[in-house]
Amino acid sequence: MPGGTLVQAPCAAPGSRPAAPNIRRVIDREQVLHVARLSRLRLAEQDVEKMAGELSGILEHVDRIGELDLDGVEPTSHVVDLENVMRPDEPRPSWPREQVVAQAPDPEEGAFRVPSPQADAP
Amino acid sequence: MTELLELTVADAAEQIRAGEVERGDYAEAWHERAAADDLNAYLWTPDDGSRMSDDEQPGNDTAGTLNGIPIAIKDLFCTKSVPTTAGSRILEGHRPVYTSTAVRRLQAAGASVLGKTNMDEFAMGSSNENSAYGPVLNPWDRRRVPGGSSGGSAAAVAGGLAPAAIGTDTGGSIRQPAALCGIVGLKPTYGAISRYGMVAFASSLDQCGPLARDVTDAALLLGAMQGPDPCDSTSIGIEGGVAAPSRADLAGLRFGVPKELGEDGMEAGVRQVFEQTLERIRDLGGEVAEATLPHAGHGISAYYVLAPAEASANLARYDGVRYGLRHDAGDLIEMYETTRSAGFGAEVKRRIMLGTYALSSGYYEAYYGQAQKVRTKIAGDFRTAFESVDFVVTPTSPSVAFELGAKTDDPLAMYLNDFFTVPMSLAGIPAISIPAGLAPPDGGGPELPVGFQIAAPAFGEAKLLDAAFALEQGIGFDARPAEGS
Numbered sequence: 190m191p192g193g194t195l196v197q198a199p200c201a202a203p204g205s206r207p208a209a210p211n212i213r214r215v216i217d218r219e220q221v222l223h224v225a226r227l228s229r230l231r232l233a234e235q236d237v238e239k240m241a242g243e244l245s246g247i248l249e250h251v252d253r254i255g256e257l258d259l260d261g262v263e264p265t266s267h268v269v270d271l272e273n274v275m276r277p278d279e280p281r282p283s284w285p286r287e288q289v290v291a292q293a294p295d296p297e298e299g300a301f302r303v304p305s306p307q308a309d310a311p
Numbered sequence: 312m313t314e315l316l317e318l319t320v321a322d323a324a325e326q327i328r329a330g331e332v333e334r335g336d337y338a339e340a341w342h343e344r345a346a347a348d349d350l351n352a353y354l355w356t357p358d359d360g361s362r363m364s365d366d367e368q369p370g371n372d373t374a375g376t377l378n379g380i381p382i383a384i385k386d387l388f389c390t391k392s393v394p395t396t397a398g399s400r401i402l403e404g405h406r407p408v409y410t411s412t413a414v415r416r417l418q419a420a421g422a423s424v425l426g427k428t429n430m431d432e433f434a435m436g437s438s439n440e441n442s443a444y445g446p447v448l449n450p451w452d453r454r455r456v457p458g459g460s461s462g463g464s465a466a467a468v469a470g471g472l473a474p475a476a477i478g479t480d481t482g483g484s485i486r487q488p489a490a491l492c493g494i495v496g497l498k499p500t501y502g503a504i505s506r507y508g509m510v511a512f513a514s515s516l517d518q519c520g521p522l523a524r525d526v527t528d529a530a531l532l533l534g535a536m537q538g539p540d541p542c543d544s545t546s547i548g549i550e551g552g553v554a555a556p557s558r559a560d561l562a563g564l565r566f567g568v569p570k571e572l573g574e575d576g577m578e579a580g581v582r583q584v585f586e587q588t589l590e591r592i593r594d595l596g597g598e599v600a601e602a603t604l605p606h607a608g609h610g611i612s613a614y615y616v617l618a619p620a621e622a623s624a625n626l627a628r629y630d631g632v633r634y635g636l637r638h639d640a641g642d643l644i645e646m647y648e649t650t651r652s653a654g655f656g657a658e659v660k661r662r663i664m665l666g667t668y669a670l671s672s673g674y675y676e677a678y679y680g681q682a683q684k685v686r687t688k689i690a691g692d693f694r695t696a697f698e699s700v701d702f703v704v705t706p707t708s709p710s711v712a713f714e715l716g717a718k719t720d721d722p723l724a725m726y727l728n729d730f731f732t733v734p735m736s737l738a739g740i741p742a743i744s745i746p747a748g749l750a751p752p753d754g755g756g757p758e759l760p761v762g763f764q765i766a767a768p769a770f771g772e773a774k775l776l777d778a779a780f781a782l783e784q785g786i787g788f789d790a791r792p793a794e795g796s
Contacts (some may be wrong), residue, residue, distance in 0.1 A: 195523030216668065224571075227645070228623065228667045229630070230660055231652040233462035246667060246723050254681050257688075265690060267515050267545070268739030269502045274544040288408045301632050306643040310540045 214245040214250070315340045320380050320475045320528040321555070324421075327379040331418065338423065341381045344472050345426045350448045350457075352467040354386050355394050356426035361513065366629075375421025377535055383473035385464050387434055388429040388519075389508040389618050393424065397459075398432040398553045401654025402635045411508025413477060413519045420535035425473055428463030432656045433626065434484055434512045436460050437728040440719055441658040443789035448715075449492060449643075450792040451759050455712040458488030458728075464522045465492040469792060471635035475523045475532055479509060480514045482614050483707075483732025486744040489522050490707035490762020493746045495779075495792065496522045497529045499770045501739035502547040504533075505540030511693075516614075525724045526745065526780040530556050533772065549772050556780035560594040564778060567602025567700030570678040577709045580750025584761040585706045592704075595785045597778075602696045602703055606688040609732040613689070615726055616682035618667045622659075623666030629654060633643040661722060690738040697768045702778060705731040707744040709763030711752050722726050735766045742766035743779045746788040760790070 216224075226307050232240060239305040253274045295303070315337050318326065326332040345356045368434040384508035389395050416426065439447040439462030441741040449455040450470030454669040459479025465488035468476050478485045480498035489496025499519045511517065521532035522537040534553035538548045569590065589599045631637035631650030657664070670679035670782035695758040696703055706739040709730055718725045735742040765782070767775035 190543050190742045197538040209523060220668070224664050224668045224671065227671060229627075229647045229651050230655070230663065231648045232660075237485065240661070240664060242739055243722050244668065245659060246670075247615060247661075247665060247726070250675055250723055251678065251682075252725075254612045254616075255677060256611050257606075257609065257681070257685065259681060259684040259688070260637075262684040262687050264509070264680060265681060265686040268686075269547065271502075271547070276541055282406045289348075289633075293409065294631060294635070303632055304640060304643050304741060306648050 214241055215248040216244045261266055316344065316471060316474075320377070321531055322532075324378055324380055324531070326482065329672070331574045335485055337379055338381050340543035341425055341443055341474060345383070345467070346468070347428055348470065348472050350450055350453070350466045350470050351445050351471065352428055352447050352463040352472055353383070353426040354396060354398070354429050354463070356615060358425075358480070362648065362768070369383060375419070376531060377420030378416060380422045380474060381425035382417055382422045382431070382532070383425045383428050383464055383476035384414055385461050385478045387430060387479050387510045388477070389510070390424060390427065391415055393528065395442070395510070397434070398430040398444065399654065399656070399659070400443040401629045401651070403443075405635050408743060409508060409509070412542060413509065413536045416536045416538070417477070420614055420733045423534070428461070428467055428476060430477075430478075431460035431484075432659050433585040433622070434460040434481055434517075435622070435658050435662055437483065437725050438486055438713070438715075438718065439463065440715065441656055443656055446715055446775070449712045451493065451712065452757050455714050456491065457757070458491035458708070458712065460484040460488075461496075461522060462488045465494060465496065466487050466490070468494050468522050468524060468681070475521060477519060477536070478522050479517055479519050480732075480736065481511075481513050481518075481618060482736045483729040485522060486732050486742060486762065486764060487708050489744045490746070490764075493711040493760030494524060495521055495526055495529045495783075495786070496745065496762075497533060497743045497776075498634055498735070498736065498741060499533060499537065499772060500549070500741045502770065503537045503549050503741070503770070504544055504690060505538070505542055505543040505546040507542035507546075513618040514625060515621060516618060526556055526743070526776055526783050529743070530554070531777045533776075541789055549770055551773070553772060553776070557777040558749065558777035558781040559784070561592055561597030561778060561781050562703070565600050565700040566592050567600050567696055567703045569604045569607060569703060570601050571604055572606050574704060574732070575682070577706065578711065578750070578753045580752065581706050581710060581761050584748040584750050585763065588782070591785045592782060596783055600700055602700050604689070604692040604696060604703070604707040605736060606685060606692050607734040609685050610737055611683040611726060613685035614729070614733045614737060615665065616678045616767050617686065619662040619666030620669045620679050621666070623663045623670065625664055626655075626659070641650055641664065658722070659691055680701065683752060686737045689734050689751045693738045693740060693768075701767070701774065703766045705764045707731060711750055711759035711761060713752070722748050736761045740766055740769050741772050741775055741780070743775055745779050745783050745786070747786055748788065775777075
């Protein structure tokens with residue numbers, strides 16, 4: 190697992206989880222800030238450490254699946270065995286534009302207005 | 312009036328059809344109850360002006376199986392022109408331009424929308440404490456949670472604020488609140504009911520289903536909602552439809568108890584009611600056998616990779632552009648970030664972060680890839696188990712309803728509530744929770760409902776409902792929350 194820290198967590202059933210183990214956190218402050226950026230979220234300063242602790246606790250539990258030998262097992266992305274569900278390509282009216290745009294925080298001339306993506310560009 | 316509220320949905324629909332009960336009287340009685348909600352179960356109920364008239368209900372077909380029945384709808388279902396928030400601030404005041412297929416099918420069967428029910432934000436939670444609009448109270452004990460995420464729907468039915476409700480289940484969100492509130496909750500096979508117009512959480516797991524007073528009512532709602540829908544290419548429907556369950560005994564049926572069930576973490580009272588229910592199965596002629604699901608114990612781990620990963624992608628759409636909340640800012644990225652940070656609650660942020668991390672470069676194979684393989688193994692475990700048993704049975708939840716605030720500081724402890732329900736979700740198979748008895752929580756306290764979960768092979772709803780019906784009659788659970796608990 191490149192860059193990852195696989196913590197071997199004890200196998201735990203609900204309720205039998207040991208108290209917070211005194212081991213290195215799976216995810217640290219820098220990683221939390223990186224993931225928050227990827228997620229388009231801003232965390233308040235006091236929430237960064239809390240998030241690191243909570244995510245680490247969850248990931249320690251989740252890391253148990255790393256112990257399983259699953260080489261050669263096909264991954265399941267979907268349980269229903271469906272392939273290429275087709276329907277006739279018939280044009281039909283979409284939702285009325287004015288109704289859809291009316292839901293937007295800042296509609297303008299039948300479109301969605303947003304702040305300029307280049308506001309900070311040099 | 313009170314007698315009307317005592318009727319099951321099946322009986323009320325029959326009496327309305329026969330002209331013994333006035334459609335308008337019945338609806339009025341329930342609208343009064345819903346408006347008097349003191350459990351915070353509803354986020355929206357119509358005032359007289361906004362109540363849809365009969366003419367506006369697409370069905371209004373007196374032959375419909377749900378003719379005249381008002382039904383409580385989880386606020387995750389889009390309802391045209393009616394506020395739909397998914398329990399989130401980011402969708403506060405949002406009024407969709409269309410109605411979800413599940414709700415349209417209920418309306419086509421003659422039902423109407425009684426109100427929109429409270430829920431954990433974006434269906435993420437097991438206690439309803441993650442709602443941006445305050446927690447729902449459990450009608451059995453108002454200091455306790457109703458379960459989640461369909462907590463409003465469960466509390467409304469259990470508390471006599473709705474004759475029946477619909478919810479969604481991604482990892483247990485119908486079954487667990489049904490168990491904690493002492494009612495019936497069914498998660499159908501993935502693909503039984505269209506997901507069109509259901510606000511997406513984890514698309515490969517989300518499934519709509521009924522919460523009802525009894526198995527017959529659950530079957531009635533399922534029958535009305537199921538079926539393929541051109542708007543959801545993963546919807547298949549249940550071949551042959553859904554008949555009213557009628558089985559009187561369990562002769563010739565084998566019920567498998569996973570040997571991995573474990574004593575750890577299960578409350579003594581829950582264990583006792585579970586054992587008593589196995590005895591009841593034997594009394595009814597059923598056979599109780601051992602089953603093995605070697606990978607089910609890894610279900611929570613796999614689920615809390617897969618569901619947040621899908622959620623992190625699905626919730627990317629809440630960006631302050633097309634609907635819902637916007638926090639204005641100087642540039643576009645800043646606007647996205649401030650909007651999302653203000654609009655999402657703590658648990659939703661946690662899951663988006665978790666999912667984004669699991670999908671991020673360098674971690675994808677170790678988390679997402681591995682979790683998908685675990686999913687394959689769990690689905691395989693069930694397939695193997697069903698070669699020798701007809702059903703797999705477990706308690707629905709390791710505990711009875713816990714106190715408000717008891718688990719809010721420990722996300723992982725909250726996640727472990729789903730220990731028994733997540734494996735079926737990962738396998739996509741149907742599972743029902745029926746009330747099996749009352750038990751005190753560990754450490755003492757009032758007696759609270761315990762749910763018994765029965766899971767069947769994919770699209771085995773007919774057999775599942777029949778068995779659940781027979782067991783329901785055998786158990787004869789008739790306890791109700793005391794007035795003003």
